[in-house]
Amino acid sequence: MTTISFTKGQGTGNDFVLFADPDGEIDLTPAQLAAIADRHFGIGADGVLRAVRSRNLSEGAAALAEESAAEWFMDYHNADGSVAEMCGNGIRVFVRYLLESGLVELPDGGTLPIGTRAGVRDVQRSTNGFSVDLGRWALVAGDTVVRAKNLPVARPGLGINVGNPHVVVALASDEELDAADLSYVPKVEPEPEGGINVEFVVPAEPLVRDGVGQIRMRVHERGSGETLSCGTGAAAAALATRHWAGPGAPNAWRVAVPGGVVGVRMFPAEDGEHVALSGPAELVFDGALEL
């Protein structure tokens, strides 16, 4: 039997089980990961984060981690045990965990690169917790239609990739947003291979306050179901809303999710426009699990 020391953490209510495996010795199966994340029979979480030194990753994953640029790799799995490329809330909680475990240092104004399956992501401290540069984003071509239970009509969705795949759907009112039943997987057509994260958004009133765009969002996450927050989803939702708003729309957004508020910022970089996400990251309790 193996005993693993773990920490439970959360960022705007998106919650995670984290454990350190610096030497890359722990290889959990999807069934074991799903059992850990199970809210009734396990610890309970939206995702499981393994902290592994990039140099100790297996060959294929090491290439993804660009190991020279990031000492630590965030090995992220959804609650059902499936792999995802990136997790925007998770990476902030991951950095908080590395810091509090004494595994890294991050002085004010400093940058900590973290390896992910979407590439290396730079994390900094911010006034609301941590900020992560999610890198270049992309609009996904093609028409998409989304149906969710309790919404009266099918809606067009806008595909956005921020390292992981999202489709964003604009709703007409707060009432409609509240009414959507996200305990069922929204039906996306054409059906994306491997699933997709679906964000439903409504603009706040006014849409722009003091130069900052404001939206409300709910999300159904691929591999985890409805969650209280999705960081990469918030970035996709802000990007989609700016796209719909047209020229003159702001590059700074405040995204209200059921679990709190995160910030999104778009900025020019050498390789094109990047999107950054900021928000809180808390550690909640420690424990040990036996497998």
Ligand SMILES: N[C@@H](CCC[C@H](N)C(=O)O)C(=O)O
């Ligand atoms: N909650 C995360 C996203 C986690 C991965 C997602 N479910 C996927 O499968 O892509 C976030 O905060 O970004």
